Amino acid sequence: MxxxxxxxxxxxxxxxxxxxxxxxxxxxxxxxxxxxxxxxxxxxxxxxxxxxxxxxxxxxxxxxxxxxxxxxxxxxxxxxxxxxxxxxxxxxxxxxxxxxxxxxxxxxxxxxxxRPPRGLATFERDLPRALRSAGATDAYVEDKGLAVAVHTRRLPDPEGAFDRLLPPLRELADRHGLVLEPGRSVIEVRSAGxxxxxxxxxxxxxxxxxxxxxxxxxxxxxxxxxxxxxxxxxxxxxxxxxxxxxxxxxxxxxxxxxxxxxxxxxxxxxxxxxxxxxxxxxx
CATH class of the missing domain: 3.40.50.1000 (HAD superfamily/HAD-like)
Structure with missing residues (x-):
């Protein structure tokens, strides 16, 4: 300590x-x-x-x-x-x-x-395209019910995939009225509530x-x-x-x-x- x-x-x-x-x-x-x-x-x-x-x-x-x-x-x-x-x-x-x-x-x-935030379902619909654009189609996507978390820890280059994913996922979250929360090899998208x-x-x-x-x-x-x-x-x-x-x-x-x-x-x-x-x- x-x-x-x-x-x-x-x-x-x-x-x-x-x-x-x-x-x-x-x-x-x-x-x-x-x-x-x-x-x-x-x-x-x-x-x-x-x-x-x-x-x-x-x-x-x-x-x-x-x-x-x-x-x-x-x-x-x-x-x-x-x-x-x-x-x-x-x-x-x-x-x-x-x-x-x-x-x-x-x-x-x-x-x-x-209830799940408005925009989450359409975000999930558009998410595979964003993953492909960042070369991270194998990222683990965790559906939390009220949020979606994209994990890069299991990928060959976790930090590189994280950095590539951050801009398109932020743009996608903004488009659907959601907020993005970056973490340790994980990007979470959820309600701003x-x-x-x-x-x-x-x-x-x-x-x-x-x-x-x-x-x-x-x-x-x-x-x-x-x-x-x-x-x-x-x-x-x-x-x-x-x-x-x-x-x-x-x-x-x-x-x-x-x-x-x-x-x-x-x-x-x-x-x-x-x-x-x-x-x-x-x-």
Whole structure:
């Protein structure tokens, strides 16, 4: 774990002091689960359930905020069982899928979502032509229901294919009234109706948070980091945690703490639980 500055360390200490009124928000891929070639095999790190259960005893609530469909995150993360563990200590787990367009919680175990955005069906119809024009016909296309993700990780030249695909997919998304979200060897196209920053603000308001930690790893988490900084300006204790990798460093400059991958995130969350417990028992 590396604090980005003295201020980052001070922010951590301030968060410990209000841990019982803090919401912890976590991305899924690259933060709770390692990045893998097959998105369907991105299982949560095996240590995560125990770490989250221990953390839940010290914080107000935990939320997984992901671009994945909520059902995928629940299944790959075993998050329904994690929700049971949190309920046992009187806390709640929230899962926001597809950038907040889908919602699930451990107290209301039904996924609530929105309809697919207008323009998505015609985007998918035109997508094969765009893939051919970029020489990436073998890219893996993931239909998320409310979004489409084009993965280049399995191609012989993932970075080159990504760079070639970005302009035509951006133009195609614009034409159909959709937004494009680049990530780690993936380009996602979705509705402009929601993003992770909106979820951060909503959780902080609804739960009356006095502290907010968000951990993420990719460009899709930028809005969440920006929202956390806005909460800091409003007087909340906050911490922005970057799960860094050799592939992506976009969040490093925006972070208070930099860790390496899911193992580093879990180490930080475990330390937060221990420090919060020590502060609570000492008071």
């Amino acid at each position: 590396r604090f980005s500055s003295v201020e980052g360390e001070q922010r951590y200490d301030a968060l410990v002091r209000v841990a019982s009124r803090t919401v912890v928000g976590l991305d899924f891929d690259g933060t709770l689960s390692p990045i893998v070639d097959d998105p369907a095999q991105a299982h949560i790190h095996p240590d995560a359930p125990a770490v989250l259960a221990a953390l839940a005893e010290e914080v107000a609530a935990i939320a997984v905020i992901t671009g994945r469909p909520a059902r995928q995150a629940l299944d790959l993360g075993g998050l329904e069982e994690v929700g049971d563990a949190l309920a046992a200590v009187g806390k709640e787990l929230f899962v926001f899928g597809q950038y907040g367009n889908e919602r699930w919680s451990s107290s209301h175990r039904r996924i609530r979502g929105t 929601s993003h992770k920053g909106m979820v951060v603000h909503r959780l902080a308001e609804v739960l009356g948070a006095e502290g907010f930690l968000f951990a993420g790893d990719d460009l899709g988490d930028v809005e969440a980091f920006e929202a956390v900084e806005e909460l800091a300006r409003d007087g909340l204790a906050t911490l922005r945690v970057c799960s860094a990798s050799d592939e992506q460093s976009a969040l490093v400059a925006l972070s208070d703490v930099v860790v390496h991958g899911p193992v580093g995130v879990l180490d930080l969350l475990g330390r937060l639980a221990e420090d919060a417990r020590a502060a609570r028992t000492a008071s």
